[in-house]
Structures are given as structure tokens and as C-alpha cells.
Amino acid sequence: MDYQSIINRYYPEDNELKRLLLVHSRQVADRCLLIAKKHPELPLDKEFLEEAAMLHDIGIFRCNAPSIQCTGTEPYICHGYIGGQILREEGFVRHAQVCERHTGTGLTKQQIENQHLPLPLDRSYEPETIEEQVICYADKFYSKSHIELERTVVETAQSLEKFGPEGVRKFLKWVDLFE
Numbered sequence: 001m002d003y004q005s006i007i008n009r010y011y012p013e014d015n016e017l018k019r020l021l022l023v024h025s026r027q028v029a030d031r032c033l034l035i036a037k038k039h040p041e042l043p044l045d046k047e048f049l050e051e052a053a054m055l056h057d058i059g060i061f062r063c064n065a066p067s068i069q070c071t072g073t074e075p076y077i078c079h080g081y082i083g084g085q086i087l088r089e090e091g092f093v094r095h096a097q098v099c100e101r102h103t104g105t106g107l108t109k110q111q112i113e114n115q116h117l118p119l120p121l122d123r124s125y126e127p128e129t130i131e132e133q134v135i136c137y138a139d140k141f142y143s144k145s146h147i148e149l150e151r152t153v154v155e156t157a158q159s160l161e162k163f164g165p166e167g168v169r170k171f172l173k174w175v176d177l178f179e
Contacts, residue, residue, distance in 0.1 A: 003054040006090060010058060017069035021057055024144045029053035031138035035178045045131055052098040053135050057144075059083030059099060068144045077103065081119050101127045102136045104163050105170040137174040153179070 011018040032053045036044040059082030062072035074082060083099030106126030112119050119125065127136040140156045143149065151159065153175055160167045 001051050001092065001095075003051045006055060006087075007058065010061060010086065015069070017061060020068055020144050020147055021060065023147050024142055025054045025057060027142045027150070028056065028135065028138045031141060032134050035134055035138065039178065042130060042134075044134065048094065049131055049134060052095045052131065053138065055083070055087060055092075055095050056080075056098050056102050056135055056139065057083065058086050060144075075118055077117055078119065079103075080125070084123075097124075097128075098132055098135050100125055101132050102139050105136060105140070105160065105167040105174075133174060134178060137171070137178055140171060 007018075007021070011021060029050045032049040033046060036042070036046050036049060057079060059079040060068070060070050060072075060076075062082050063070045063074045063076045063079045064072055065076045070076070080099045080101070080103045084096040087093075087096035087099060100123060103125065107117070107119070108126060109121055111117070112121060112125065127133045140160065141151045143151075157168050157171055160171055
């Protein structure tokens with residue numbers, strides 16, 4: 001798979017949004033590959049990790065998030081679902097699932113219903129495979145709105161507190177597994 005050609009197809013212009021996407025995705029991919037190197041005991045598919053990390057936010061261009069140069073019409077919470085649609089159409093189901101399952105520490109059906117999130121309930125939005133978990137975990141350390149910063153474990157856990165204690169617990173479990 002040539003992830004760069006897929007990115008170029010959906011982000012044909014060299015602009016700030018594409019730059020943010022590429023920098024953020026490379027940060028996430030590099031952290032994933034570092035985790036794979038540090039943990040040879042984990043059965044991680046390194047090639048897939050890099051590809052999926054580079055594509056996990058492919059759907060942001062269709063969302064409305066002007067602070068990060070996204071001028072689409074969809075709510076930002078939908079970027080993972082939208083990315084999943086894009087990658088399914090491209091024929092990459094495993095990569096699509098990473099898109100859908102990386103928001104927060106994963107979204108439960110109950111969270112989607114309770115918060116009235118505009119997401120279909122016909123699929124899982126929680127990371128299931130070890131690669132999905134690594135990408136979701138690595139993504140939490142980087143923000144597209146502060147592209148130059150890497151959060152610490154403490155800062156990342158604090159940033160997840162607003163979503164409730166379960167997400168923080170899941171993140172801290174990943175810290176034990178991946179650090």
C-alpha cells in the first residue's frame with residue numbers, strides 16, 4: 001500500500017491542512033514504530049502500523065474545525081467514521097477500522113447514545129486489535145492544534161479526564177503495556 005498516494009488523492013493541494021495532517025500522522029507513526037521496537041514481545045505488524053497511523057485522520061478534510069484548517073461541513077467527531085468510509089472505498093478495511101476506533105480511547109455504544117453523537121451504531125468504535133490500540137494510544141500524545149508539542153503521560157491522562165474516568169483507566173493500562 002502506498003499511503004502517500006492515498007493522502008495525495010484526498011489532499012491534492014500543498015496547504016496548511018495537508019501539512020498538519022502529514023506532521024501529525026508522522027508523529028503518531030513514529031511513536032507506534034518506537035513502541036514496536038521497544039516491545040518485540042508484542043505481535044505487531046510494523047508495516048501496517050505505519051500505514052494505518054499515516055491514514056488514521058484521512059477524514060478530517062470533510063469536517064468543520066477551522067482552528068486546524070478543516071473547512072468541511074461535518075462535525076469533527078465524525079472524522080474517524082468518515083476516514084473509515086474513505087478507506088473502505090479504497091479497499092482497506094483494516095485501515096478503515098483504525099480510523100473508526102481511534103477517537104478518545106475509543107467510543108462505546110453507550111457513550112454515542114448518551115451524548116447523541118452523530119455516528120451510526122452498526123460498528124465498533126473501540127480499538128480491538130493490538131495495532132488499533134497502539135495507534136489510538138500514540139495519537140493521544142499529539143494535537144493538531146499544537147503540532148509542535150508532545151504531551152507527557154500525565155498531560156495526556158489529564159486531557160482525557162473530561163471524557164470520564166474509564167478513558168483515563170484505559171489509557172493508563174496502555175501506558176503499562178506500551179511504555
